Amino acid sequence: xxxxxxxxxxxxxxxxxxxxxxxxxxxxxxxxxxxxxxxxxxxxxxxxxxxxxxxxxxxxxxxxxxxxxxxxxxxxxxxxxxxxxxxxxxxxxxxxxxxxxxxxxxxxxxxxxxxxxxxxxxxxxxxxxxxxxxxxxxxxxxxxxxxxxxxxxxxxxxxxxxxxxxxxxxxxxxxxxxxxxxxxxxxxxxxxxxxxxxxxxxxxxxxxxxxxxxxxxxxxxxxxxxxxxxxxxxxxxxxxxxxxxxxxxxxxxxxxxxxxxxxxxxxxxxxxxxxxxxxxxxxxxxxxxxxxxxxxxxxxxxxxxxxxxxxxxxxxxxxxxxxxxxxxxxxxxxxxxxxxxxxxxxxxxxxxxxxxxxxxxxxxxxxxxxxxxxxxxxxxxxxxxxxxxxxxxxxxxxxxxxxxxxxxx
Numbered sequence: 467x468x469x470x471x472x473x474x475x476x477x478x479x480x481x482x483x484x485x486x487x488x489x490x491x492x493x494x495x496x497x498x499x500x501x502x503x504x505x506x507x508x509x510x511x512x513x514x515x516x517x518x519x520x521x522x523x524x525x526x527x528x529x530x531x532x533x534x535x536x537x538x539x540x541x542x543x544x545x546x547x548x549x550x551x552x553x554x555x556x557x558x559x560x561x562x563x564x565x566x567x568x569x570x571x572x573x574x575x576x577x578x579x580x581x582x583x584x585x586x587x588x589x590x591x592x593x594x595x596x597x598x599x600x601x602x603x604x605x606x607x608x609x610x611x612x613x614x615x616x617x618x619x620x621x622x623x624x625x626x627x628x629x630x631x632x633x634x635x636x637x638x639x640x641x642x643x644x645x646x647x648x649x650x651x652x653x654x655x656x657x658x659x660x661x662x663x664x665x666x667x668x669x670x671x672x673x674x675x676x677x678x679x680x681x682x683x684x685x686x687x688x689x690x691x692x693x694x695x696x697x698x699x700x701x702x703x704x705x706x707x708x709x710x711x712x713x714x715x716x717x718x719x720x721x722x723x724x725x726x727x728x729x730x731x732x733x734x735x736x737x738x739x740x741x742x743x744x745x746x747x748x749x750x751x752x753x754x755x756x757x758x759x760x761x762x763x764x765x766x767x768x769x770x771x772x773x774x775x776x777x778x779x780x781x782x783x784x785x786x787x788x789x790x791x792x793x794x795x796x797x798x799x800x801x802x803x804x805x806x807x808x809x810x811x812x813x814x815x816x817x818x819x820x821x822x823x824x825x826x827x828x829x830x831x832x833x834x835x836x837x838x839x840x841x842x843x844x845x846x847x848x849x850x851x852x853x854x855x856x857x858x859x860x861x862x863x864x865x866x867x868x869x870x871x872x873x874x875x
Contacts, residue, residue: 471616481519529802
């Protein structure tokens with residue numbers, strides 16, 4: 467039985483929630499109807515754009531850009547400061563409402579979640595009818611809107627919810643992939659970070675369809691396991707497991723919320739180095755090594771993304787953890803400002819456990835040089851003339867032991 471998965475995403479969450487709160491407190495103007503942003507200060511114009519209205523988007527204002535740039539594009543722009551305490555309360559109330567439909571909810575950030583609709587699908591004529599009831603219920607109860615993506619797995623549901631906004635329902639079932647998803651620019655594929663997109667463009671892969679129809683082995687030559695993951699996503703392959711309860715953590719990790727958003731790879735690597743030293747030290751303290759490393763990124767607007775990789779052999783060395791975490795960061799980072807970074811390890815083994823050598827640890831025999839080739843040829847000729855073993859290399863020569871003569875014999 468195919469599962470029915472929803473991805474539910476609040477439209478411009480921070481701006482919508484701020485607008486709803488302002489209207490409740492007597493405001494005459496709805497921020498969602500004018501060029502407006504959340505972020506920074508109206509007078510100082512410092513900070514970055516956390517959220518924008520549809521009107522602001524028409525001026526070319528982008529989420530993540532400096533507020534001062536946004537004002538250059540639209541001098542009459544209205545801005546409001548973020549209120550993260552209020553946002554988390556709005557998020558809590560939304561999730562509480564969604565759980566009245568089903569408890570199979572996996573919240574992935576403050577403003578989005580997955581819902582496994584499968585067990586309640588029979589109550590509705592179609593999944594879209596169910597999604598419509600949820601969407602309209604949110605609007606009526608809370609005063610803000612959501613997009614809902616509907617599919618058979620989480621990846622496709624997520625891609626669908628990002629189609630035209632706001633206040634929309636979109637389906638993206640496997641039989642719709644070629645018409646709805648393949649024409650999209652490669653940068654719109656989930657988890658296709660900045661560095662991955664640059665590699666794809668060099669390979670003349672410009673759309674999701676280009677990637678889907680490429681040779682996966684060729685993609686893996688350039689992007690390794692992450693390339694395979696992206697190729698699978700381009701072909702609609704993804705998990706349909708909605709984790710309604712957090713998995714028990716069996717690993718060691720550390721994360722840090724940054725005082726200033728990180729905007730370059732070099733800045734991120736400095737932070738990752740500190741985290742790798744911390745995680746490596748904690749692993750050594752409990753006499754463990756990790757076989758799996760994951761890097762966690764939280765963006766300035768509280769969206770979370772993470773990626774993991776299997777190590778060739780377990781380690782607790784900070785340098786090795788850093789290299790793995792840095793590679794993962796480059797693979798998934800979108801180029802947007804980063805608020806939090808984390809490194810987590812799993813698949814722990816005892817430090818004393820014997821290591822299984824990988825092929826890279828084995829010293830392979832070297833191709834003989836010209837001098838040794840000539841020597842081998844000469845040895846073969848001599849042994850051919852005088853018999854096998856007549857001439858051997860010095861390292862192979864073992865003289866026969868002389869029998870000891872004992873007195874009296």
